[in-house]
Amino acid sequence: xxxxxxxxxxxxxxxxxxxxxxxxxxxxxxxxxxxxxxxxxxxxxxxxxxxxxxxxxxxxxxxxxxxxxxxxxxxxxxxxxxxxxxxxxxxxxxxxxxxxxxxxxxxxxxxxxxxxxxxxxxxxxxxxxxxxxxxxxxxxxxxxxxxxxxxxxxxxxxxxxxxxxxxxxxxxxxxxxxxxxxxxxxxxxxxx
Amino acid sequence: xxxxxxxxxxxxxxxxxxxxxxxxxxxxxxxxxxxxxxxxxxxxxxxxxxxxxxxxxxxxxxxxxxxxxxxxxxxxxxxxxxxxxxxxxxxxxxxxxxxxxxxxxxxxxxxxxxxxxxxxxxxxxxxxxxxxxxxxxxxxxxxxxxxxxxxxxxxxxxxxxxxxxxxxxxxxxxxxxxxxxxxxxxxxxxxxxxxxxxxxxxxxxxxxxxxxxxxxxxxxxxxxxxxxxxxxxxxxxxxxxxxxxxxxxxxxxxxxxxxxxxx
Numbered sequence: 001x002x003x004x005x006x007x008x009x010x011x012x013x014x015x016x017x018x019x020x021x022x023x024x025x026x027x028x029x030x031x032x033x034x035x036x037x038x039x040x041x042x043x044x045x046x047x048x049x050x051x052x053x054x055x056x057x058x059x060x061x062x063x064x065x066x067x068x069x070x071x072x073x074x075x076x077x078x079x080x081x082x083x084x085x086x087x088x089x090x091x092x093x094x095x096x097x098x099x100x101x102x103x104x105x106x107x108x109x110x111x112x113x114x115x116x117x118x119x120x121x122x123x124x125x126x127x128x129x130x131x132x133x134x135x136x137x138x139x140x141x142x143x144x145x146x147x148x149x150x151x152x153x154x155x156x157x158x159x160x161x162x163x164x165x166x167x168x169x170x171x172x173x174x175x176x177x178x179x180x181x182x183x184x185x186x187x188x189x190x191x192x
Numbered sequence: 193x194x195x196x197x198x199x200x201x202x203x204x205x206x207x208x209x210x211x212x213x214x215x216x217x218x219x220x221x222x223x224x225x226x227x228x229x230x231x232x233x234x235x236x237x238x239x240x241x242x243x244x245x246x247x248x249x250x251x252x253x254x255x256x257x258x259x260x261x262x263x264x265x266x267x268x269x270x271x272x273x274x275x276x277x278x279x280x281x282x283x284x285x286x287x288x289x290x291x292x293x294x295x296x297x298x299x300x301x302x303x304x305x306x307x308x309x310x311x312x313x314x315x316x317x318x319x320x321x322x323x324x325x326x327x328x329x330x331x332x333x334x335x336x337x338x339x340x341x342x343x344x345x346x347x348x349x350x351x352x353x354x355x356x357x358x359x360x361x362x363x364x365x366x367x368x369x370x371x372x373x374x375x376x377x378x379x380x381x382x383x384x385x386x387x388x389x390x391x392x393x394x395x396x397x398x399x400x401x402x403x404x405x406x407x408x409x410x411x412x413x414x415x416x417x418x419x420x421x422x423x424x425x426x427x428x429x430x431x432x433x434x435x436x437x438x439x440x441x442x443x444x445x446x447x448x449x450x451x452x453x454x455x
Contacts, residue, residue, distance in 0.1 A: 025357060033350045033434055037425030044423050045359045052358045056365065059356050060372055101421075107378040118378040120369075153358075155368045162361045192377075 022050025025057050055153035062152050074149035078142055079160065081167040086137040086174055093176030094183060096169055103165070103173060108156070111177075113187035121156060127177040128185035140174050220381055220455055221391070227401050228453050241324060241399035241451040244406050248325030251318055257307025263322070266302035268295075279323075279330035280394070280448050283437045285341040292347045294436045295323050295397070296410050297428040316427065323397045323408050327450040334447055335394050337440040344437070347430070351438030354431060355386075364420040366435070381455060386439055390446035393439040398452025406451075409436050 026034070026048060035042045054062065054070060062070055080086070096103040098114045110117030111124035130136045143150050145160030145167070159165040165173070176182050231239060252263045268278035269286070283294040289301055299322050303309045339348040358365035366386070369378075374385040384392040396409040405411075410432045414424035425431040 025353075027353075029346070030350055030353050030357075033347075033354065033430050036430035037432070038423070038429060040423035041417075041425045041429075041431070045357065048357070048359045052363060055363070056357045060358075060365075060368060118376070120373050120376045120378045120383075153368075155363075155373060157362045162363070164361060 023053045023057060024050075025053040051148065058153075060153040067152060070152055071149055074146050074152070074161075075142075077161050078145050078149060079167055080141070081171050086141045086171050087132065087178060088168060088171035088175045090172070090175040090179040090182035090184070092169070093172035093174070096165065096173050097176050097184075103159070104157075105173070110191055111184060111189045113183050113189060116190045116192055123189075124177065124184075125189045126185055128180055128182065130178070132178050132180075137174060137178065140177060141170060144170050144173055224401070224454050227455075231401065239399065239453065240401075240404065241406070241453065244321050244324035244399070245328040245451065246325075248321035248323065252322050252325050257303065257309045259306065259308040261306055263299075263302050263306060266298075266306060268298055268326070275326060275329045277330050277333035279327050279397075279450060280333045280335040281337060283337070283344075283347075283433050283440065285343045290343075292343055292433055292437065294409070294433045295326065296408050297433060299323060299326075300428050320397065320406050320408060320411075324406060324451050327397050327448075330448050331450040332447060334445055335390070335440060335443045337437065337444060339437070339441065347434050348437050348441060351434030351436075354434055355438055360420070360422045362420050362422070364417070364422050366416065387442055390443040391449070393436075393443035394446035395449045395452030395454065397450070398454045400454055402455045409439070 026046065031046060034045045037045075048056070051070065051074065054066060058066065081088075094114070097105040098112055100107070106112045106115035106117050108118045108120035109122070109124045110119065111127060117123070127140075144165075146158045147154055147156040148158055148161070157164055160167060160170055176184050179185070228239070255262055265272045267273075267286075267288075268275065269281050269284050270276075270278055279295055282298065283292050285292050286298070286301075288305070291297075293301060296319055299319050300311070300314055303314050303319075304311060339345045355366045358368065369383045370386040370392075373383050374388075375382045377383075386392050393409070396412065397407060399406055407415075410427055413432050413435055414427075417424040
């Protein structure tokens with residue numbers, strides 16, 4: 001019992017130290033349930049971030065009063081490549097877009113000439129028709145870096161925010177989508 | 193000349209039938225029915241799941257473990273040895289273990305308590321086969337899972353909470369796909385509608401013809417986590433039982449199709 005108090009105290013101190021005073025979704029009872037699932041399972045689930053908690057609390061539909069500050073906080077997290085270029089190498093982007101363990105973009109989006117696309121996300125067929133203006137580049141980059149800044153609580157991974165892709169790699173995917181020379185824009189998309 | 197045209201005809205017929213076979217139905221239920229029919233024709237009336245059922249029955253009735261007894265006295269909620277329809281009534285609270293248990297964990301409990309196995313000695317494949325045998329005795333019966341005991345009510349609430357929880361590097365959560373994107377596809381299969389389609393939970397345990405595997409609901413839940421590179425909850429653990437309880441309650445009233453036959 002004493003050990004339990006010490007651990008709880010440590011956790012509270014840790015929480016204060018990391019400035020986590022945000023909303024919490026995981027009640028003590030839910031925490032015990034999750035811990036019963038094993039060490040690795042609980043390590044991942046109990047590390048729930050406050051924005052993930054907000055999406056859980058509101059079941060992925062944020063109310064109006066939460067929405068504004070939420071989007072603003074997500075926007076603040078977006079970082080850009082060191083050289084400032086938002087369009088990188090489309091060939092490298094092609095590999096990321098079409099690899100299950102990396103971008104896995106094709107699973108949800110139509111548009112790739114290499115893989116049959118899914119329909120969880122909107123079709124990106126001939127995405128490059130939008131041109132390569134700075135605004136289009138920036139929007140595309142930011143949606144991939146942190147999609148919750150535009151579509152709060154959506155299913156798409158927050159690639160940059162969660163460290164799944166580096167800023168330069170995101171720029172490569174942007175190039176795959178926007179570069180007029182990219183296979184994504186010159187070859188027909190595979191569909192079901 | 194006549195022989196040549198017969199040959200051409202045969203090749204054309206073969207190609208045509210190949211094309212027909214290769215055409216996949218858009219509705220996964222229809223596609224599974226088609227695959228089942230084909231498999232039955234090829235095997236002369238035997239499905240792979242029949243073999244699991246058979247194997248499970250042998251394991252269930254054999255005198256095994258340190259105590260050399262069968263599992264025939266196991267109580268799955270309708271009394272010792274009463275096996276008909278039990279799959280559609282689980283998870284539920286058991287007084288002997290003071291725990292809400294699902295099909296998998298109850299089989300394990302009886303292997304420990306009746307047969308004297310140590311937990312680490314229990315083979316997952318044996319539990320799955322026994323689950324298939326019990327499933328065959330619940331086919332056509334209705335799902336009747338109503339949380340009445342306080343322990344059941346509590347676990348149901350926690351299961352619902354866990355269903356909506358988002359966490360991990362890919363912001364994973366069950367509801368994100370199985371509520372928001374129901375019917376949409378990421379990959380081959382459309383996301384099932386856990387809240388509204390009673391078939392989603394009423395065909396487990398099931399045989400998967402696409403990869404030749406026998407799965408219980410626990411395997412299904414664990415694969416959902418793993419597919420999004422999340423660590424899966426341990427077999428027989430409370431998070432699995434809580435999610436199963438939540439999902440089975442949504443399937444209340446459905447006629448069980450067991451063992452299931454799915455992609």
